Amino acid sequence: xxxxxxxxxxxxxxxxQNRQLVRLSDFRGRKNVVLVFYPLSFTxxxxxxxxxxxxxxxDFSGDDVQTLAISCDSGPTHATWAAEQGYxxxxxxxxxxxxxxxxxxxxxxxxxxxxxxxxxIVDKSGKVAYKVVNAIPDARDVAEYRKVLATx
Numbered sequence: 001x002x003x004x005x006x007x008x009x010x011x012x013x014x015x016x017q018n019r020q021l022v023r024l025s026d027f028r029g030r031k032n033v034v035l036v037f038y039p040l041s042f043t044x045x046x047x048x049x050x051x052x053x054x055x056x057x058x059d060f061s062g063d064d065v066q067t068l069a070i071s072c073d074s075g076p077t078h079a080t081w082a083a084e085q086g087y088x089x090x091x092x093x094x095x096x097x098x099x100x101x102x103x104x105x106x107x108x109x110x111x112x113x114x115x116x117x118x119x120x121i122v123d124k125s126g127k128v129a130y131k132v133v134n135a136i137p138d139a140r141d142v143a144e145y146r147k148v149l150a151t152x
Contacts, residue, residue, distance in 0.1 A: 002106035
């Protein structure tokens, strides 16, 4: 399945690094959501991308926007990495069934068993307003997220 701009974003419920259940639908009508799929915790490119979000969190978290980072790593892995790096935004575990949410969004790589670098900005109505998918080694431009959010 592939999700395109203008499509309704598939709902999901995943646990964050604090074992709290997070549902995409909880933000509907209230906040724009930046969904950041990433391959692996504790890796250079992933850490660089998420640290850039962390360091500019005022643009990615607040009254109008919520960032949710998603990988196929386990919850305990996310908890350790979030504590180490100071990530206050949710890191969601798409661990079991393995990669099910990444598959819904069309960003699961069957060969490696990892999520590709997919970002989806979901507007308050639940529609995908922005999409970019990069190969596993290719970092995304976080400045693009800011531009899109400024238009919503």
